[in-house]
Amino acid sequence: MTTQTAPVDLYYWPTPNGHKITIFFEETGIPYVVHYVNIGRGDQFEPSFLKIAPNNRMPAIVDPEGPGGQAISVFESGAILQYLGRKFGKFYPADERQRTQVEEWLFWQMGGLGPMAGQAHHFRQYAPEQVPYAIERYTNEVNRLYGVMNKRLGERDFLAGDYSIADMAAFPWVRSYHNQGQDLESFPNLKRWFEKIAARPAVQRAVEVGQDHRRNLSEDKQAQKILFGQTART
Incomplete structure (x- = not known):
């Protein structure tokens, strides 16, 4: 090491x-x-x-x-x-099969969850004028992505099996769920995952x-x- x-x-x-x-x-x-x-x-x-x-x-x-x-x-x-x-x-497995799962969810966050949540946040919080279509478009897409996570987390504790860099990448974007127009009560598996990570002392310090x-x-x-x-x- x-x-x-x-x-x-x-x-x-x-x-x-x-x-x-x-x-x-x-x-x-x-x-x-x-x-x-x-x-x-x-x-x-x-x-x-x-x-x-x-x-x-x-x-x-x-x-x-x-x-x-x-x-x-x-x-x-x-x-x-x-x-x-x-x-x-x-937090990044050496085993090829396990590492591939981590990479799938890391890139899913980088290409999907982060950009879409950022756009939802922008149009809901910062846009100089209300654009209903944009607000609905991005809020709905974030809702879809939360649903993807919720389904995945109904099958395992973390996105790629064990706690990994994929979870570290996704968690900070879920912290602003309210500003993205989302309710974690609608996603019980995601809520459980979110609360479990939020309770980690290292995450709290971070x-x-x-x-x-x-x-x-x-x-x-x-x-x-x-x-x-x-x-x-x-």
Whole structure:
């Protein structure tokens, strides 16, 4: 098992995607140092950050003890979880069949649950005008995805059998179920899973990282302009 001597640098803001990585670090005890990337102020567009995260999104990490003893940077939360899981042999099985299940649900979250929940949250909370079609479209799709999880979790305790990076990826997005227009009482298996993970001490520590930095973006028009008004030109 790999031993980490130097802390991993985590470029982070307290959002669902950021929480995925703090959950992994807190669950494993791997040393890490948080560098806050204030996405409401535009820190994600700083040239120094773009060198490690060219998509101008956090989280990102720099592991000073990367392959061959050389530093490596990794962006995209799913890729970070896979990298850390492989390196440290934690929450990411070596067995091909088990690992494939973890990857299925990790990519399901990255390609489905996260984007759809984010859009539901945006149109329900932040859009400058109410767009009924968009609200209904994304709220319904999140409801469908919750149903997929609920069915899956009726057959096993966690998404891929044992607790894994797939659960770490999905859990933070379910935390905002109310803002996505969902009721966990309608999904009893998902509710059981959610409460079980929320009760883990490491998860509780992880979601508290940086909470004192958060602001109410629904009232911060300048932050909304930075977050929601970007194009390739800007």
